[in-house]
Amino acid sequence: MIFNISKIRTYFFCPKKFFLESKNESFDNTLSYLPKKGKENISLAYDFLGVTLVVKNVEIIIGEKITIISRRRGKRLYQYHYLEAAGYAYVVSKFTNKEIEVIFKSNYYNVKMPWEKYINSFQNAIQYFSENNYFRPKLNPECKFCKYSFECTNELMAYRDISLIRGIGKYRLEKLKEYGINTLDDLVENQKKVKEIFKGKTNKIIAQAKAFLEKKVILINSISRLSSGIFLDIESYNDFHFLFGVLYNDRYIPFLSTKKKEEKIAVKNLLKFLKEKNLPVYHYYNYEPLQINKLIKKYKLRNPKLVFVDLYTIFSRNIAVPTISYSLKSLAKYFGFNWRTTLNGNNVVQKFEEFLRTKDKSILKEILKYNEDDVRATKLLLDVVNKISS
Ligand code: SF4
Numbered sequence: 001m002i003f004n005i006s007k008i009r010t011y012f013f014c015p016k017k018f019f020l021e022s023k024n025e026s027f028d029n030t031l032s033y034l035p036k037k038g039k040e041n042i043s044l045a046y047d048f049l050g051v052t053l054v055v056k057n058v059e060i061i062i063g064e065k066i067t068i069i070s071r072r073r074g075k076r077l078y079q080y081h082y083l084e085a086a087g088y089a090y091v092v093s094k095f096t097n098k099e100i101e102v103i104f105k106s107n108y109y110n111v112k113m114p115w116e117k118y119i120n121s122f123q124n125a126i127q128y129f130s131e132n133n134y135f136r137p138k139l140n141p142e143c144k145f146c147k148y149s150f151e152c153t154n155e156l157m158a159y160r161d162i163s164l165i166r167g168i169g170k171y172r173l174e175k176l177k178e179y180g181i182n183t184l185d186d187l188v189e190n191q192k193k194v195k196e197i198f199k200g201k202t203n204k205i206i207a208q209a210k211a212f213l214e215k216k217v218i219l220i221n222s223i224s225r226l227s228s229g230i231f232l233d234i235e236s237y238n239d240f241h242f243l244f245g246v247l248y249n250d251r252y253i254p255f256l257s258t259k260k261k262e263e264k265i266a267v268k269n270l271l272k273f274l275k276e277k278n279l280p281v282y283h284y285y286n287y288e289p290l291q292i293n294k295l296i297k298k299y300k301l302r303n304p305k306l307v308f309v310d311l312y313t314i315f316s317r318n319i320a321v322p323t324i325s326y327s328l329k330s331l332a333k334y335f336g337f338n339w340r341t342t343l344n345g346n347n348v349v350q351k352f353e354e355f356l357r358t359k360d361k362s363i364l365k366e367i368l369k370y371n372e373d374d375v376r377a378t379k380l381l382l383d384v385v386n387k388i389s390s
Helices: 005-013 015-022 079-093 115-131 141-145 149-158 170-178 184-189 191-214 260-277 287-298 311-318 328-334 347-358 361-389
Strands: 002-004 038-040 043-048 051-055 059-062 066-071 100-105 110-112 230-237 240-248 251-256 281-283 308-310
Touching (some): 002 005, 005 015, 005 051, 005 079, 005 115, 005 141, 015 115, 051 115, 066 079, 141 149, 141 328, 170 191, 230 260, 230 287, 240 260, 251 260, 251 361, 281 361, 308 311, 311 361, 328 361, 347 361
Parallel strands (some): 066 100, 230 281, 281 308
Antiparallel strands (some): 038 059, 043 051, 059 066, 100 110, 240 251
């Protein structure tokens, strides 16, 4: 089995996903020696406990000492970054006696990593990986982008696993165990005890459990029909909001800027359009109104006092759907929507970066297609609300 150290974040969040993806990893073009000198983007492979550890996507500068540089995007370092640094140093140390330093760099930090401190934890992680060939789903924020979410839902359902209930938290999970409530069925059958723990949230918890057990959508609170409106979805690259996708009367209208200096014009055009139509603006989660308000302030634009309606809030408060995530993708897919691209909220940023670098119009086309699907999926959720409410 291959352990791609640059993907240790995935291992940290969900060993199952990492394990499944490892099956498709290859270590072609990896070296089992270190060149004598130079600055290289080489890949190294080293066998440890029956696992092939692979170092790639780093720069290795070979001189008096060895410097490993990992270029990142994030704003801060997390615990798994230290394990990752230890992994790189551990593998490289098998090919040299020279001193090794590991540097993690992004636009926000440039840190010499104290990798020596994390070598034991790294080795323990590999040992655990090497000794197991089954990992139970570990629900985490990445599930919303994960292609195995359907499989994991079914797997957890087979265990009647309480972790399927969103927002249950560690503390309450422990409490439930103390009360002898270990499965979704126990939850439904012990509503008095559940009420002692969840108080006002009990109906929501029970409805979620029932939705999984009965494999259907359950209404938690009655909901009103929503009027027709405009659907909005924003794509951003760092603090540059390059695409405001709108769906109006079933027509997709992109307000696009490919240069930061054009962002203001795109926002102005968007606001003018939305004001003229004077309809509710539907979106999913709170990103869109937050960013629009920030941009109005940033560019000192007249506030058109738009009425935003968040479909996520409507679903989250009122409708129990048997999915492990309430992301737009998870919900809309559950209701039959198919995205035409493999993009998601994470990799669309990388795609746009690729477009900025290459100016390849086909990349932009793919991003537009993805954004159009997002607004169409948002519209589908409005249709679902109206169907349920009628
Ligand atoms: S859906 Fe979630 S639990 Fe399942 S493999 Fe993906 S990340 Fe892991």
